[in-house]
Amino acid sequence: MIKKIIPVLIFTATLVFAVVSCKSNTRKPVVKNDVEKPKPNIVVIYLDDLGYGDLSCYGATELQTPNIDALADGGVKFTNGYASSATCTPSRYALLTGMYPWKNKDAKILPGDAPLLISTAQTTLPKTLAKAGYQTAIIGKWHLGLGSGNVDWNTTIKPSPNEVGFDESYILAATQDRVPTVYIENGNVVNLDKNDPIEVNYKKNFEGEPTAKTNPELTTMKWHHGHNNSIVNGIPRIGYMKGGEAAKWSDIDMADHFLGKAQDYVKTHKGNPFFLYYAMQQPHVPRTPHPRFVGKSGMGPRGDVILEADWCIGEFIKTLEEEGVLENTLIVFSSDNGPVLNDGYYDDAVEKLGNHDPKGGLRGGKYSLFEAGTRVPFITYWKNDIKPNVSDAIVCQMDLMASLGNLVGVDENTTDSKNLLRALLGEAAQGREHLIIEAKSNTALRSGDWILIPPYKGASMNKKVGTETGVSLEYKLFNVVKDKGQQNNLAEVNPQKLQELIQVFEQLKQ
CATH class of the missing domain: 3.40.720.10 (Alkaline Phosphatase, subunit A)
Incomplete structure (x- = not known):
């Protein structure tokens, strides 16, 4: 008899907890002087x-x-x-x-x-x-x-x-x-002149249109990478555009x-x-x-x-x-x-x-x-x-x-x-328990005080912009409350937490 009751009690407790959790961030309409x-x-x-x-x-x-x-x-x-x-x-x-x-x-x-x-x-x-x-x-x-x-x-x-x-x-x-x-x-x-229609192309330039590569003397801002196509207001842009001067x-x-x-x-x-x-x-x-x-x-x-x-x-x-x-x-x-x-x-x-x-x-x-x-x-x-x-x-x-x-x-x-x-x-002091974050199609997990970054192939540094990507072939585990700058990878020294978060991450991704 006891064995049969325990699962019911566990289920009931779980259900009550779930209902309370769902309502914990629910707010009733604000009423002041009996008027909503x-x-x-x-x-x-x-x-x-x-x-x-x-x-x-x-x-x-x-x-x-x-x-x-x-x-x-x-x-x-x-x-x-x-x-x-x-x-x-x-x-x-x-x-x-x-x-x-x-x-x-x-x-x-x-x-x-x-x-x-x-x-x-x-x-x-x-x-x-x-x-x-x-x-x-x-x-x-x-x-x-x-x-x-x-x-x-x-x-x-x-x-x-x-x-x-x-x-x-x-x-x-x-x-x-x-x-x-x-x-x-x-x-x-806005302000489009129908006699000067706009054309846009992200693959090839329009004949005769200047670019930052062909006419750098027309630019007032120097491009470092990528921004070397059509020039508008002296600024080289990504992509090619023709027409639409008034707009x-x-x-x-x-x-x-x-x-x-x-x-x-x-x-x-x-x-x-x-x-x-x-x-x-x-x-x-x-x-x-x-x-x-x-x-x-x-x-x-x-x-x-x-x-x-x-x-x-x-x-x-x-x-x-x-x-x-x-x-x-x-x-x-x-x-x-x-x-x-x-x-x-x-x-x-x-x-x-x-x-x-x-x-x-x-x-x-x-x-x-x-x-x-x-x-x-x-x-x-x-x-x-x-x-x-x-x-x-x-x-x-x-x-x-x-x-x-x-x-x-x-x-x-x-x-x-x-x-x-x-x-x-x-x-309320409580927010999310888990959050999957993303960078250029790769994903990681924020869970409580922890961040889990799975292994990915790719460069560890985006050299064009000078930013670390977080990409490597190893698991990375950080306690971001104690280690805000993510300097201490705890994946090897805390395998239990690593496995726990891997499991959470895989479940959420499904």
Whole structure:
């Protein structure tokens, strides 16, 4: 009789624990004076290649970022906040879909003419929030593909962000260093002259069009690697482009341009709950600070554009306050991956670095399986609702799907996104137990205090950018709480923990 009861008791206890665990990050609607508060506006501010140590609130001493610091001081600053990946396209895919990007073989750094990576049938963060009555918009960098192949840039481009859940979109197609160098609003190239049609090709140049190789005298920025194709505004790019002269952006005005669009969006949509994905381009190459910020950091263009981004965020927060919506706006701030200095241009990022450590004591950087590739600044701010706090909870941008869905009362059946709402709001100390991180299709495991990096074939150093990849033919095991810089590989001295994490990793990968 006892033997029969024990399994039932174990099953019951397991079930109760599972239910409690699932509800531990569930948050009931906020009620004040017997009246349920209106749904908060939600803003995701997403930087590009910003490192864990690039902000003064994360320990930087050579750069001061007072406006981002104010978010950290008034909200939750996460010490274990992650992008899903060490490169941009996969991280953006995870943020918007709640899915591990390594499950999609096409979720890699995309060229500017790639087809849309997200399926129009797929559940997305904007679609989830739209179900709760949110108006949704993206302003800034997209880099998730457009159209279904062979894009005609001279007609309305479909599918685009508008077909995967965004009511409004004002974007650059890929990155600032890739063609086409034009803004696209709701699928249409802005200021396009139909008599000067745009052509884009990533395999061969158009006859007679200058490139950085054939006409270096036309460049004002010197390329280091890869960026030697079409020249726009004196800057050599990746890919070839012809036409569209009236539509080409001004690089030094890009930050102001996107800021203005974000401010206008708030002013015109403040009457109803909105979701704004404000995807800034800094400090990705080419680093082109407005003249107001040139030389301001003393660290060259990379430092200057970080200060520029901080100023933009300050101006945006002012707009939220002036329009009377700051107190009911949840802001999530993060970066798509870790830092890189020389990512294709000679711009003094290495030479003028000085004592600044963009990695913040971590190892690796962009493109790397080491911590600095995916562990990034991560801040949540909601004036008067979030109490200032520093959290060691493991959280990932991929978890915004389930967490924000729970916040607004829409529970989506997503495979990989975890509901960490109470952790994100600073109400719970526990975040994820396990997280698979990715760099250029290789994956590793963060589990509790530990990081497991399996063996892979390949180079241990990305020599072009000067970053360790984390790739080797041996298992690597680190306790990243005791060894933040991942200097002591414990795989041989702690075989029990190694085998335990290998098993967890294999189960999660299945």
